[in-house]
Amino acid sequence: MPPGGTPTPARTSATVAVLAVLAVLVALPLLRLAQVVWQDGDGDVLRVIGSDGLGTAARNTVVLASGVTLAAVPIGVAMALVLRRPDLPGRAFWRAAVLLPVVVPDFVLGYSWTQAYARAGFTDTLLGLSWAGLLGPLGVWLVLVVNAAPLVYLVVAVGLAARAEPDLERAARVSGAGSVTVLRTITLRLSLPAVSAAAVLVFVLTLGTFAIPQVLGAPAGFSTVTTRIYADLSIGGDPGSFLEAVTLALLLVLVAVACVAPTDAFLGPRLRASRPADAQGTPSSPERRAVRRAEAAGLAGYLFLTVALPLAALLLSSVTGALGVPPTPGNWTVDHFRQVLTPRTVEALGRSVGLAGIAATLLVGLGGLVAVVESRRAGRATASLITLTLVLPGSTLAVALLMTYGRWLSGTLTLILLAYLAKLWAFAHRPIAGALDRLPPDELRAARVSGAGALTAVRTVALRPLAPALLGAWLICFLTALHEVTMSSLLYGPGSETLAVVVLNSEELGRKGPTAALSVVLALLVVGPALVLWCVLDRLRTRRAGPPTVRAGGIAHVG
Amino acid sequence: MSAEPAVEVADLVVQYAGAMVLRGVSLRVQPGEVLALLGPSGSGKSTLLHTVAGFLAPSAGTVRLGGRTVAGNGRPLPPERRDLAVVFQNYALWPHLSALDTVAYPARRRGAGRAQARREALAIMERLRIAHLADRRPAELSGGEQQRVGLARALARRPSVYLFDEPTAHLDTHVRGVFLEELLARRRDTGAAAVYATHDAEEALGLADRVALLRDGQLVQVGTPQQVYDEPVDLFAARLTGPASVIDAPDGSGTLLVRPGWARLGGPVEAELRGVWFRGPHSDHLVRSPLGELLIREAGAPRHQVGARVGWTLVHGWPLAGPDG
Structure with missing residues (x-):
């Protein structure tokens, strides 16, 4: 400074x-x-808030945000821990690849999933396998988790680089702690502020997310606060739905601020007080190569199913002539x-x-x-x-x-x-x-x-x-x-x-x-x-x- | 205590990020012995310690602790299953634990209950006279205090071998003295072996039973402090272990190493005084004579002015070998 x-x-x-x-x-x-x-609003605000559809949308939004946070945080933390290992085979590639779900626009990601796994999608055409639940709450949840996990990874990786110096883990190892104990008593404890910050970030961003619920949820009648605001404003000219949109918008920001303000006050100093990030972590001790290979394979499988296959399916359907036609080169x-x-x-x-x-x-x-x-x-x-x-x-x-x-x-x-x-x-x-x-x-x-x-x-x-x-x-x-x-x-x-x-x-x-x-x-x-x-x-x-x-x-x- | 060496490394080769950091090092440390690893930064001291501790795997060679092969024979034994403790250069105290819990950590990992581990930790901290720091976090401790907590943590491990990785590098001179005193006292109590890496010659010579000189990942010389100081194998070893002047031998047989105390002022050889430094207990005189420049150390304050013609006497010299010398 x-x-x-x-x-x-x-x-x-x-x-x-x-x-x-x-x-x-x-x-x-x-x-x-x-x-x-x-x-x-006059007295209408209470009526608006009390209305069925709005209550459902609000509940959906909060449940969805909680569910996405619960699933995305462990995945993101696992990614950060695996990608920290310098001896991970192909590490540079994986570190770029895991970020793909945030680089690709979120509605492109959501839409690509429909092209891959929904009815008449890639797996349906090829193997006769399709997932009806994709268009609906479960699909919205899953794709949001895939979309949010890289954010958790980014926040936690920075936290780990800044706080969990290799020597701190070495000191624990040489004090008699096995690798799992070190993870539990040192590494995760040190990254706790970063993990909490990531959880809050994911929760709040999911509250305000729009594209994926719109693409995957709206067709199935699953509404969140954001998709409802969009629907309300698209109607146009109706004062009732306009008031509802405005009320929802206010509600959304109040919830977001109520979540973030205390955590920022509490976690901010802890995150800032950490030492500046130094060189990327060296291994705290050598581990079995087979473990690394298994980790790389797991990462590859996850990314293939969540990102690579959907994007490939998207590309195929963009070049395939008509609906229901197999995506073979002849039909390109x-x-x-x-x-x-x-x-x-x-x-x-x-x-x-x-x-x-x-x-x-x-x-x-x-x-x-x-x-x-x-x-x-x-x-x-x-x-x-x-x-x-x-x-x-x-x-x-x-x-x-x-x-x-x-x-x-x-x-x-x-x-x-x-x-x-x-x-x-x-x-x-x-x-x-x-x-x-x-x-x-x-x-x-x-x-x-x-x-x-x-x-x-x-x-x-x-x-x-x-x-x-x-x-x-x-x-x-x-x-x-x-x-x-x-x-x-x-x-x-x-x-x-x-x-x-x-x-x-x-x-x-x-x-x-x-x-x-x-x-x-x-x-x-x-x-x-x-x-x-x-x-x-x-x-x-x-x-x-x-x-x-x-x-x-x-x-x-x-x- | 077994008759086997506490630490034995043989033909150790370690590669790190593509570069060869250790190139065939062999060393033995007997039980109860203190070996100092003396070398400039980048010579491989830390790498050697990290390989012994199990933080790095050697690409060739073996590491044995108390007669048991821990590396070089299939999969290396992980650090937590080696019978040793490490004191780190940057202290490596966990920011989320109090000093007491830090020192209690090794006992907890041995399976002791929280109360028992804390009791043991407090006893160790009392012996080190840092019990008053028990509730503090690392951020609330000075460098010297942090390193004593680090030492207490190592003692709590009760190992057969201590590894010290330049523990005083970040400490002020007077704090360093206090820490080293404490270290020596504790080591006498435990009777364990120790390997002490440092780039400070005085520290290495004063502390160790034997000194190993390291350059570019290879051992240059291993011997008692007297041996490496009095009879260094080459100029590098001579300069690493203390102030050294090199002059032509009076009999023309080659070059001669002269330590500052090995010559005195007054005598038959003519010279010009090029510099004088008052150092407190003694004064250093740099003289230029036909044989070359050399440093002469005399007790007390300087007695001559720069530029004066003085005589001097060679008391002792050590013939240096090799073209390097």
């Missing part, structure tokens, strides 16, 4: 700027939301692609890429601003507020922005851009703040005492090491904005559809082949930047670990 705790005019104005943007993007819209519910055609790549789609694609690019650029600026402000005590609170926007459900944010600025901006790309800025701010802030934290303060001080001014010091000394983090933050925002469908599906108007919205609409019209083709286009669009992101992060990692310091025979050169 940059040195100097004294408030300078520049810092103070930065704080004011951050708070102003926060007010415009988040606080004002949320207040407006509450105001509408309060004013227009590019008709679907020709059919969907209309000027309208291409325009939507251009809009998506442009919007994501602008949003990412602005977000990196905002994220950097907060990271600089954060080094002041008052800035810590600002940073916490921004972290809260991460868990602000997209549906709520969209409804709130629509009500506050809809009068002027309804159906425009600007409104969608505002929603992205509000929602993704934390995504940009976290990596930049992390990189600033890792920057040794002495490096900036050394530049200052060597005659560099404050700005020159940052430009000459800090910018180079920060560059990968800035690029990483930009790519994360770009990717997320590219996939985003929860908010854009509520906010788009004629002439402002994003590609994701086009895919969702096509899916709702039941156009199987074209939807698959569009999904493939979107997935490819996302995988490119994701690969770049992976390389950037990899570079960050090796830089932090530093070159191996072998200074053999150093003394021999003395004298």
Whole structure:
């Protein structure tokens, strides 16, 4: 973190700027939301809350979020433990592969599962096996678990790298603990804050998730709060359903904040107090190779069934001529692609890429601003507020922005851009703040005492090491904005559809082949930047670990 | 105590991340003996200790503890089943456990109940005079206190072999003295063998029964502290074990190692004084003579100015072998 705790005019104005943007993007819209519910609701609010459908949706949402958390956390923790082993065969590949379910847009993942396992899907055509439960609560749950597990893995892996140093486990081994006991008494205990944080994150994100319940749950009549908001707003013109949507949006954010605020206050300091992540873990002791091979095989099987097969099925149905035709090379055609790549789609694609690019650029600026402000005590609170926007459900944010600025901006790309800025701010802030934290303060001080001014010091000394983090933050925002469908599906108007919205609409019209083709286009669009992101992060990692310091025979050169 | 060596490594080769870190090391440590591993950083000291402890598997060679082969004969025995304890350079205290529970950990793993293990731990901590730290977490302890808790944890293991991996590297000089004193006292009590890795010559010579000099993953010399100090096999060994000057032998037979105490001022050989350093108990004088430059140590404060012409006498020299010398 940059040195100097004294408030300078520049810092103070930065704080004011951050708070102003926060007010415009988040606080004002949320207040407006509450105001509408309060004013227009009168006695209706209670009736709305008491209504059957809404109660079911709310219960479904909470049960679903709990179920997903319970299943995704153990899977993610297991992934983190297995992938930490440097002697895992093919480790570099697996570390990238497990992230695929979050890189692929969530509705593409959900849709690909229907192409793989539902009736008339891949396994049905080939083996006569299909799973009727996929379209319904169980299917929604399972695909959400697959989607959420990599997030748990990421959070826990960082926690493990920062806290569970190999020497701590070695000390336990040499004190007489077997590998299972070490896992129980040391490794898992040390990663407990990270595991809890991951659990809260998954729970809250699942509360606000939309695409997978919409794709897999809605056709079977399984509704959650988010899909209900979408349904309510699609009806249009009905004041009753509009009020219901607004009430649900408010309810969702209240639940989310009630979950996150206490855990952030409790876990935040524990996670921050941990030592900076050092070199990737070396093995605490050599284990049997057969165990590693079995672990790699398990990982491969899991990823094959949950990601590889569905995506392959998606690709096949995008190139297979008609429904029910076996997906053999003889029946392959590019008709679907020709059919969907209309000027309208291409325009939507251009809009998506442009919007994501602008949003990412602005977000990196905002994220950097907060990271600089954060080094002041008052800035810590600002940073916490921004972290809260991460868990602000997209549906709520969209409804709130629509009500506050809809009068002027309804159906425009600007409104969608505002929603992205509000929602993704934390995504940009976290990596930049992390990189600033890792920057040794002495490096900036050394530049200052060597005659560099404050700005020159940052430009000459800090910018180079920060560059990968800035690029990483930009790519994360770009990717997320590219996939985003929860908010854009509520906010788009004629002439402002994003590609994701086009895919969702096509899916709702039941156009199987074209939807698959569009999904493939979107997935490819996302995988490119994701690969770049992976390389950037990899570079960050090796830089932090530093070159191996072998200074053999150093003394021999003395004298 | 068995007649077998407490630690015996033979032809040990260890590769790490593709590089060969140990290239054929053979060593024996007898029961009750302290062996110091002295070498510059990167010489393989830690790797050797980690292989003995079972954190690394050797790619060739064997490790035997008390006559029992623990590595090099099929699957290596895991660390928890080797009869040894390790004191780590960075302390390796678990951040989620109090000092008392940290020291009680080995007893718990032996199967002792929580109360019993804590009683034992407290007894050990009392002997080390750190019982007042029992309730503290590592974050609330100074470096010296952390390392004494680390030592207490090792003692609680009651092993036949202690491995010390540069335990004083991160300690201030005076804390280091206190820690080493404690270490020596405890070791006399237990009578266990110890391998002590360090890059500090004074520490190694003062502490060990025998010293092993390590360079680039190979042993250069093994001997008593006197042997490695007085009769180093080459210039590397000489410089590693203390201040060393190299001059031409007066009889022209080659080069000669001269330790600072092996020559004194005053005498027949003419020289110019190039530098004088007052060090407290003694003063160092760097003199340039026709035979070469050498350092002479005299008790008390300096008696000459830089640039003065002085005479000196060679008391003792050790002929250095090899082109390196």
